[in-house]
Amino acid sequence: MSLDSVSLDVDLRALAGVPKTEVAQKAKDFKTDQEVRWCPGCGDYVILAAVQGFLPELGLRRENIVFVSGIGCSSRFPYYMNTFGLHSIHGRAPAIASGLAASRPDLSVWVVTGDGDALSIGGNHLIHALRRNVNLTILLFNNRIYGLTKGQYSPTSEIGKITKSTPMGSLDFPFNPVSVALGAEATFVARTIDSDRAHLTSVLRAAAAHEGTALVEIYQNCNIFNDGAFDSLKDPETRGQWLIPLEHDAPIRFGADGSLCVVRRDGDLCVVRTDSVDAAEVIVHDAEADNPSLAFALSRLPGQDLRYTPVGVFRSVRRPTYDRLMADQIAQAELTGDADLGALLRGQDTWTVRATASA
């Protein structure tokens, strides 16, 4: 099965308020003159190229696109995008981007973050951005390690991880970013992998089209401190058996010729051989279901070794966005209210002291 077939209606309602370019763009229009300073072989290069290659499709004016990031290797991303960019402080990009997007509906606002930035120091901002549903696209580069601080375990590292700060193995249980996002009332949650440009692009397209906060978890290889973290999902030997491409409205089958499938057993989802069950038993993916239960159950399929990792769009539902609701309230107030500054300052009870007054 092809991984580049994430098929959701792309109506770009999310970007309706953003001015369009009159001149066709190319990937190179989004490149800056800055030397890219990631380590050679870093997965970030692939993601950067995919984003630069994909943005011309949206046809937005470059000056109306803003990339906001926090701190970490991935957060250097804005420096390499020829748009407006803000490299902020650790963990706070979703908050900063929320203020920008809420006050400027004419901008396409992107957040680039990592597993440490988004899920450790910035966990609070991430979950609140997701529930608030401001029109933002959050790209979470998950390499399951701290790169910029040189190799400590991260909140997505598998338990028992041996690192510089955990010589006998890490003790804390990791987050599953997709589960976190779904639990945080996200309206759009997807996962993709740096090594599959076509799939990455298709997920970016769906995320850009989503009106509201879209979270895209991108498995990204750190070849210095956690090399091969996702090899089992990339290796042709295992990839077919371990990776589950999700397609909206399609039965969840994967592996060679769809030999494996997802079914429900005793209330839980599990993977079985397709020929061992009735076709009607195979779970049909519904990313647009109002209830996130199925998406959440899918997010729980993989174990710590990443076997049975679903990729693609887990959830994509419509809910009014914060920025739109905020703009509506202001429009309504402007329509019905009186913006008379003089009257505001005077208030209800005034008294006048005249020059001739004597007391």
Add this chain to the structure above:
Amino acid sequence: MAKQVQQLDRVVIRFAGDSGDGMQLAGDQFTSETAVFGNDLSTLPNFPAEIRAPAGTLPGVSSFQLHFADHEITTPGDAPDVLVAMNPAALKANLPDLPAGRDIIVNSDEFSARNLAKVGYASNPLDNDALDSWRVHKVALTSMTIEALKDTGLGKKEAARAKNMFALGLLSWMYHRPTDGTLRFLEKKFAKLPQVAAANVAAFRAGWNYGETTESFGVSYEIKPAVMKPGVYRNISGNLALSYGLIAASRRSGLPLFLGAYPITPASDILHELSKHKAFGVRTFQAEDEIAGIGAALGAAFGGALAVTTTSGPGLALKSETIGLAVSLELPLVICDIQRGGPSTGLPTKTEQTDLLQAMFGRNGEAPVPIVAAQSPGDCFDAAIEAVRIALTYRTPVFLLSDGYLANGSEPWSIPDLDRLPQLTADFAVATDEPFLPYERDPETLARPWAVPGTAGLEHRIGGLEKADKTGEISYDPANHALMVGLRQSKVDRIAQSIPPLQVDDPSGVARVLVLGWGSTHGVIDAACHRVRRRGIPVAQLHLRHLNPFPADLGGLLRSYDRVVLPELNLGQLALLLRARYLVDVIGINQVSGMPFRAADLEDSLWDILQGVDT
């Protein structure tokens, strides 16, 4: 029986009761009546941090003090002339502040054995000689309120809740207050509950009529309107004036106002107020925490909004890193710190001036931030506009320091003429044929361009990493870092050039001692200086609006006096800065009790210091 009417020039009333007794509401209404009548006034609300501390206990006592007069006054008064005590706890908690011979109006219904025991009264002070030093008026406030409302259909418990309006009615009669405003207020406040509105109005009238008819109160008082500068006046609290200042600044600059905030006492009322004014294009963003509040504001500033965040001490501590980023990004941002008692959670509802050094230095690296302080409730309006002026002109975060006393206190405010407000300009960058340089500076102000997204040709990337001069690109070059540190400092220093010359108040013209102050102590320092002058010693008074940078003429001025005395509600924070900067031996008068200075105490302290000076 014709009652006697006595003329007074000033009165201090304190309403005190349980947190749930509606004392703040009664105080606010009495203040409104007094303001409309035309007295000068100053108020001091004082309430516990708990919403409803256990009923009838000392920690649950809430009070509201109002000083009003037929002449200009600058403080809420040191001691009450009249104490309204709604229960034994209110009496016990406030009695130490009441000088002998003054009046106590006490709700005798609440002096049950149980309520007396709660606060440790072994016997009823209304029945023994404990209150012989005062003039006690026992009023059965609760039962008379219930009696007055017996036809309203309300149960006894509900009816009793209107007793604060009975008390307000009685006091309104005693001091000849106009009542229309209160009646209108009650109708409006309870518009959806007509029965409750009618009950409150009835209780208010019953209180008034009781004063008129009872023999317990033989005298009523008149305090004539104060002579004030011509103008249209209203009563205003500091947080309201600050909110209005921000809206006015938004209007004057043509920039949409964006507030990112997390609720915190005593700053929350600014969020509440601004959230009402969406018709002015105001966006209020109640964030998930203090950090996100300022983060969202900074994001909006990047997008070209007039960005503001509001907080108090503990919240400011959380915002430090983002303020540092704003310094580095050189974007306009107003940080309103409504100071309260610290450290840590401290005293949420009390007042202090203990955040000055946090505002000045509470960041990593060399990160100068201008500081503006408001000096009275009404002055919060002008201080807000000044903070915005500096932020926009110099592209910098700016602190606006207020405090709990200013925030909740109120005073008559001469409504400003809109045409005379300072003109503020946003002045966004526009593209030219030259490559855009985000850190190229205005030669005069050293401000960098404000290049907002949506402007073709100005695409640029900036962040918290050190930036190369002019280009804004990442730079680790030592010489460049030294240059940028110097430029950021020079930019803030240059603000001093835009500050008008200081105006010292010295009626004698020969004073050798300068009494300096900043922030909410203005009124009380003013009062203390007047008293000292009346006792024959000339003193000069100066109050600072700008605390960073200091006005250019401050150093010379301080050195021109034999002594500089500086009362502060902290352990000497401004004194530390002045000593370091000017090598002037500033003498501090310091109080950190959570309460404002009392004029008499300050007068005594000044007097003691003046004894040692050859004036």
